[in-house]
Amino acid sequence: MSVVLNASNYDADVPVPAFKPGPAGTHITIRGLTKYFAGWPLYEDFNLDIPKHKIVSVFGPNGCGKSTLINMIAGLVPIDAGEILFDGKSLKDTKIGYVFQNYREAMFPWMRTIDNIAYPLKLEGRSKAEVDRRMAELVASFDVKFDLKRYPYELSGGQQQTASIMRALANNPEVLFLDEPFSALDFEMTLFIREKLQEVFMQTGTTMLLVSHDLEEAVYLADQVLLLTKRPTRVAEILPYGDARPRTVETLSEASFIGTKKRSLEIFQREVRR
Template sequence: MNSVVDFSHVQHEPPAVPAAERAHITVRGLHKAFGGVPVYSDFNLDLPKGRVTCVFGPNGCGKSTLINMIAGLIPHDAGDILFDGKTLQQTTIGYVFQNYREALFPWMRAIDNIRYPLKLKGMSEADCDARVQELIESFDVRFDLNRYPYEFSGGQQQLISIMRALAPHPEVLFLDEPFSALDYEMTLFIREKLQEIFQATGVTMIVVSHDLEEAVYLANHILLLTKRPTRVADNVFFDAARPRDLRTLSSDAFVRTKARCLDIFQNEVRK
């Protein structure tokens, strides 16, 4: 399942990954309905390996539903989802939730929240401590992780959530609107840290975003979805050099890519 399958002959389902890219996540024949109303029906998708994919589309189209099915948080009714040809159970993933206040275990200190997935993997205390210290240094954390989640600001809680998601060295990192509840200063900080993580590790990232500028800025691949029943409207690729900065936002390539995505999005919304 590592090879890229060309579905270009299938109506309404353009191939997600160009021939030069390697698919990391393959979705075939996905079905999902709520209350008998289909959200996804015979849905096929390829997501590229070692790239940042941002998922964008109309409200209610099922962006979070899609990544939650891929990540195994909610069941799908039918279809196959594979990671480099492996099942989810054979794959290490990390997940950063939108609602960080509910995502962290309130009865655990922050440092124990970060250690949690490592303990699930059966790592020794020494190895857990070493990995946590590595993350602390990577994020330049200067607050006391021996405190409880409710003692931190929202931005600090989300940072702890990201550190926990990264702790087990995930093959795929899912982020569901990770900036939506953060102030602008913390959004900029987390956004740049995610860039650093991607450059350092090459981990495949799947990000749900409701902000088109943010999506294009972060992404190599923008997955644009339609209204329900949800299909792939188009796939837009943006390979500006990293690290990206304010100059990226004013570059001709960025402006063209954002305009193309906006045109596709508006066409869907007006249907």
């Protein structure tokens, strides 16, 4: 068990509460998370355990803080108070990947797509041979049919989002964050990328946090649906969803899938009306 050490441990005899670890299988522990925007609380003493090797879909009312939550965990938005640990480690000792909603602004426009994807590997100082090997793996696992030598703006939206997911996975992150990764895509591309994500997940078991505003999509990929309340935001409920993978079109008509969707919607509506 780890203990929160801060100045008061040394300065006074005030006992500091021990950091309460999550249950077995927890990857990310969030304790006492507090975040204010312009004097208004968004999160206050928020606690959550995110399981390892699972996909957690985050669902909740507009503006309840879904993006802010994953951005705080990913270190993109500073927190006012609290602690977030990954297997007991801090963010700086954890490899993460992030897929943005807006693929158009996610890539460096002056770099060819292949160099965008390889960028995290180059940042890590990998040799050319290592970069080439990892790129070949990614191309094979995503079954890429388009020319990666093109610049991002020369690709379709779906191709750009595929490339940005490849980039997010390039250095084999421990956690992958996805903020509405399908929302700017057409239906066909959404289905394609959804399947790719599921395949990658089945191959690697990467812990994923997926924000979605589409309940069907949120449940389809999830091991857990994390339902949030209106702000100040709390956990409304966490629904487990355990259908076997790979999930397919048939999954959509399974009683367990429909039941989880229905229950999620009930909780969502209850929270919106509250």
